[in-house]
Each structure stands twice: as structure tokens, then as C-alpha cells.
Amino acid sequence: MDAKPPPLGKKAPRPRPLSPNIQIYRPQLTSVLSIANRATGVLLSLAAIGLVIWISAAAAGPEPYAVIQRALVSWAGQVVLFGVTFSFFLHLCGGIRHLVWDTVHGFELRSIYISGWSVVAASAVLTATAWAAGLFVAGSR
Template structure:
């Protein structure tokens, strides 16, 4: 028996992974990845905070230049993103602290807490910006 009689005449396309065509991201995996991404964003934002504080310590001209960059629409967009990243990371951390007490591992509780993290992050971001705009009279 030679190999030609065993192998099919036309090659079949086999998937690279058995489940790759059927994979749908789960809330838990998306939030886990988002938590890591927000940690990186917050690290970059911390460098931006140091630049802002250094400019304030350096004098009026450097501070005005940094304030002008922060006050632009791109700067405000970045600040808004950093604010959301902060609250998403914070709420996700609180969720993990609850899990550390060995509570909330039922599937229903996992999804409720996951969507609560997303909703709370959005609400806290909007509330922080609304408070900043009301108290500060705008950025």
C-alpha cells in the first residue's frame, strides 16, 4: 500500500485551532485584559503627572506651556482616558479584593460584578469630570 492511496486526493483545509472560529470574548477575559492595559495607561499617566508637577516647580513659563497642552482638546481627551483608566482599574481592584474573601465566584455574581465595574467606572468618570467642570469653571 503506498502513501497515495491513503492520502485524500484533495487536501482539506484544517483549522489552526479547533475553537478559534467559535471563540467569543467573555466579559471576564475582556476585563482582565482591560485591567492590565489600564495599569500601563496609569503608569504613563504618572509620568505625565510628574512632568506637570515639574513644570509647576520650574516656573510660570514651563507651567503655562504644559497647561496649554493639557487644555487642548487632545490633552483633555487623554486626561479623560486616564480618568476612566483610573476608575476602571480601581473598581476592578475592588472586585478582586472581594474575590480574595472567597465570595462572588458564582457565574451570575461574576457577570453582575463585571458589569458593575464597567457601569461604576463610567459613572465615576462622568461624575469626576462634571465636578471638575463645576468647581473649576472648566479645564
Template sequence: MATTKRPTSPHLQIYKWGPHMALSILHRASGVALGGGTLLLAWWLIALSSGPEQYAQFQTCMASIYGKIVLMGFTLALMLHLCNGIRHLFWDMGKGFEVETTARTNILVLLGTIVLTGIAWVIGYGLV
């Protein structure tokens, strides 16, 4: 049997880095971050059901600067995953693969993430 040299797939040094690639990586990373955020949500529910002392401890932790950074990261990850997920739904229907459309939706995903995160924080702190 003769062996033929199979073509190799291009690697990261060949591909041109672009916003679509960054958003793809961020979409996967935000999914992982949401998994960690689920643990935060579980901690909140456990503290809530455990009594006022444990809930006060949770509130103190989340009210600190580090807690707010974690909450901001969780909110950003949630909104990015939501906006990019909506775009993926259109891609699943076979729409939006044109280069111009992809470039526009890159911007829409980023703007949507920022706007929705801002709205969530304004509403969250407006109700407190």
C-alpha cells in the same frame, strides 16, 4: 522511557469571549495606561515647580483637544482599575465567583467606571 503526549491548554479559539474576559484584559491595559499617566503627573509636578512659563505651557497642552482626550483616557483607566480592583479584593477573599455574581459585578464595574469618571470631570471642571 516512554513519552506520553501531554494535554495542551485551551487557547483563545476555544474560549468563549465574554465580558469577564474583556474586563480582565482591560484591567491589565488600564494598569499599563496608569503607568503612562504617572509620567503625565510627573510632567505636571515638574512644570509646577519650574515656574509660570513652564506651567502655562503644560496648561496649554492639557487644555487642547488632544490633552483633554489623554486626560479622559487617564481618568477612565484610573476609575476602571479602581472598580475592578475592588472586585479583585472580594475575589481574593473567595467571594463572588458564581456565574450570576460575576455577571452582575461586570455591569457594576462598568457603571462604576462611567459614574466615577463623570463625577471626577464634573468636580474638576466645576472647580476651575
């Protein structure tokens, strides 16, 4: 269909923007952490399925277990395990942050940013510590 021209003496309506916020919105730490918390929850659910597969392979015998172990010790498997480890600690630390918020504390803007960056830093430190401990134990065998 062709749009009708405006009546004589009237200007054509200007197209309205979808939302003025689309042009000026910049993701904030709180929104990024909120989305990350949901994403890590989904990833951890998938990792739980992987854990069940790993345990089932161990119960099925040495051949199926060896196949899964080869996948886990490959570089791609190690990247996935590292991501799952970081996701676990990010989700855990974010949950602790929310527990503090449930006590109606830490809602000042400065506290929100301090706790947000603390969640990111603690997740990185805990992930590095867990992997260092794992490498230490594996190396001491």
C-alpha cells in the same frame, strides 16, 4: 522543497486547523475586563510619568508650566485626561472586585457578570461625577 506525493492508495493528509477555538471563540465580559485591567495599569503608569512632568514644569517656572497647561487644556489633552480618569476608576473598581474575590465570594456565574457590569457602570458614573465636579469648581471661580 516540494512536498512528496502520498504513496499509492493513500490519501493526502488534510491540513489541521491551528485551533478549533479560534473559529468559535467570542470574548467574554470577564476576559475583556481582565485585559482592560492590565491595559489601564499600563496607561496609569504612563499617566504617572505625565504627572511628574507636569509637577516638574510647575517647579521649573511659569513658562514651562504654561506650555504643559496649554497642552492639557487643548481638546486632545482633555480627551487624554478623560481617558486617564476613566482608566483610574476602571482599575480601582476592578481591584475592589478582585479584593472581594480574594475573600472567596462572588464566583457564581451570575455574580461574576453582575460584578463585571457593576465595575463598568461604576467606572462610568465615577468618571462623569469627577468631571462634573471639576467643571463645577472651575466654573465657580
